[in-house]
Amino acid sequence: MAILEVQNLTHTYGGNTPFINDAVSNVSFTVEQGEIIGIIGHTGSGKSTLVQHLNGLLKPTDGKIFIEQKNIWDNPKEIRLVRSAVGLVFQYPEYQLFEETVYDDIAFGPKNMGLEGEELDTRVREICKIIGVRDEYLTKSPFDLSGGEKRRVAIAGVMAMNPKIIVFDEPTAGLDPRGREDIIGIIEQYRKATGATVIIISHSMEDMAQITDKLLVLSRGELVMFDKTENVFKNGEKLREIGLNVPIVTRVFNKLKELGVDVPQDVFTVERAVEVLKNLKEGDSNA
Amino acid sequence: MLKDITFGQYFETRSPIHKADPRVKMVLLILAVVFIFLSQNILSLTLSFLFVMGVALASKVPLKMYFKNLKAILPIIILTTVINMFYGSKESAVLLSLWKLTITYDGLYRAFFMSLRIVLLIVVSSSLTYTTTPNDLTDAIESLLSPLKFIGLKNAVHTLALMMTIALRFIPTLVEEAQKIMNAQKARGADLESGNLKERIKALIPILIPLLISSVRRAYELAEAMECRCYNGGEGKTRMKQLKVSAVDFYLCGFTAVFCTGIILFNIFF
Numbered sequence A: 001m002a003i004l005e006v007q008n009l010t011h012t013y014g015g016n017t018p019f020i021n022d023a024v025s026n027v028s029f030t031v032e033q034g035e036i037i038g039i040i041g042h043t044g045s046g047k048s049t050l051v052q053h054l055n056g057l058l059k060p061t062d063g064k065i066f067i068e069q070k071n072i073w074d075n076p077k078e079i080r081l082v083r084s085a086v087g088l089v090f091q092y093p094e095y096q097l098f099e100e101t102v103y104d105d106i107a108f109g110p111k112n113m114g115l116e117g118e119e120l121d122t123r124v125r126e127i128c129k130i131i132g133v134r135d136e137y138l139t140k141s142p143f144d145l146s147g148g149e150k151r152r153v154a155i156a157g158v159m160a161m162n163p164k165i166i167v168f169d170e171p172t173a174g175l176d177p178r179g180r181e182d183i184i185g186i187i188e189q190y191r192k193a194t195g196a197t198v199i200i201i202s203h204s205m206e207d208m209a210q211i212t213d214k215l216l217v218l219s220r221g222e223l224v225m226f227d228k229t230e231n232v233f234k235n236g237e238k239l240r241e242i243g244l245n246v247p248i249v250t251r252v253f254n255k256l257k258e259l260g261v262d263v264p265q266d267v268f269t270v271e272r273a274v275e276v277l278k279n280l281k282e283g284d285s286n287a
Numbered sequence B: 001m002l003k004d005i006t007f008g009q010y011f012e013t014r015s016p017i018h019k020a021d022p023r024v025k026m027v028l029l030i031l032a033v034v035f036i037f038l039s040q041n042i043l044s045l046t047l048s049f050l051f052v053m054g055v056a057l058a059s060k061v062p063l064k065m066y067f068k069n070l071k072a073i074l075p076i077i078i079l080t081t082v083i084n085m086f087y088g089s090k091e092s093a094v095l096l097s098l099w100k101l102t103i104t105y106d107g108l109y110r111a112f113f114m115s116l117r118i119v120l121l122i123v124v125s126s127s128l129t130y131t132t133t134p135n136d137l138t139d140a141i142e143s144l145l146s147p148l149k150f151i152g153l154k155n156a157v158h159t160l161a162l163m164m165t166i167a168l169r170f171i172p173t174l175v176e177e178a179q180k181i182m183n184a185q186k187a188r189g190a191d192l193e194s195g196n197l198k199e200r201i202k203a204l205i206p207i208l209i210p211l212l213i214s215s216v217r218r219a220y221e222l223a224e225a226m227e228c229r230c231y232n233g234g235e236g237k238t239r240m241k242q243l244k245v246s247a248v249d250f251y252l253c254g255f256t257a258v259f260c261t262g263i264i265l266f267n268i269f270f
């Protein structure tokens, strides 16, 4: 059953200037419960604009959004309920921390949803356990943490709202490789523990290849492709046309093939590459 | 809603007034304000009105824009009018008497004078802000205050002007940042739109604290960037854009001089 359906979504900023371009233009897609969807596209292609519609922060200029078959703008007064059903982690979420302790900051979201006492406490501690925020951190000030730790806490704050769909806008932006791995790890753990549907915007094709089931490709506000991740990456030509590319390992394997080495062309992650190369080596020594 | 706030009201029309030296415009504005307040009788007030209209038309900024500014202070105009109505001289003929309050013809006359003066002040000040960019205004202030360096305040003047320039430069950045933080907290279920006054003020904390922190961070970054470029105060600093007095400024001065003389004459002889 589709958990999210976007129909002909169009968004135009600042409607009364003469030279306007749609930031998002006539985009339609469906997401099934439990899928991990990646959104890729150039800077300014409308990714952030698109995801801000999913929890009702932006109102469509045109088109409809359904969460569990219910049009989210049917009752504008209840849009805050949508915000707890669809969690949105903004880019650089660490800049929105404000409470005195890490615990209070993580509790801010669930508290706004009306949770209190025991239930609130369990919720916060559960999330911390899932994504590995240790107990001694909970009483610290969020401003005393390192950059990567801050981001982890900020993400926990949205996860603690227990949303059915959780959206990450460039969650690994500005982190070193280690920090990126951490964040991707957190997202995977959270999904495993809760079965939530995940939508993630990223510029890292490697991250996308590693965790997403499907990719949605945007270019100048228009949906160019929406397909299984491997199908999108098999279509490197089309990605390059709009200034994107396939993961680096895939490029290596494409080049190997060009050079006459018989290797498969559906290698998108380093793990798979290692496997393929091992097989190739064993095949060689067997011959 | 936040993005509707624009600071500085510069409105480009390439009129002669736009090209005039901001220092000249600023000094003339102060003069004009003083003389509008000195307008004592109907003749001098008419002259003030003509002068202000002349400036407004010469700026080529649509009159609609001036009305927009007037609308913003409409409550003040109404309040002044009403209060002044009751303060006419007691000898004047009574127009209307309600309980202990009386409105005299003299009161009406005063009220009219006062409100027209305020309107003229707003329009003439707007003609400065519409025709001068905020950065030009700051440069003008720095230049006008530069005599203070002779009493040992050299760096203070430069620092003040620099602070104003930086503040102006960062207003759009802060507005954008505030909008982002508001969205982020809304996504976490923050309710900014409902509740009583106390609840609403409390709801601002999750926005103000991150905003404050990021402003401080920005300030440090900017200071560091300036130091890296060897910034060391106003000493020996030259300008890329020099302020220059041109023919337009002489016409403007002449026009204002005629106006001021007119007011003095009308006030003395009528």
Ligand SMILES: Nc1ncnc2c1ncn2[C@@H]1O[C@H](COP(=O)(O)OP(=O)(O)O)[C@@H](O)[C@H]1O
Pocket: A013, A014, A023, A041, A042, A043, A044, A045, A046, A047, A048, A049, A050
């Ligand atoms: N608040 C806004 N007001 C006006 N235009 C905006 C705003 N936010 C984004 N845009 C414009 O909309 C387009 C899409 O932006 P965005 O959704 O942020 O792209 P992305 O996240 O893919 O980089 C861009 O052209 C951008 O300039």
Ligand SMILES: [Mg+2]
Pocket: A047, A048, A049, A091, A169
């Ligand atoms: Mg973006």
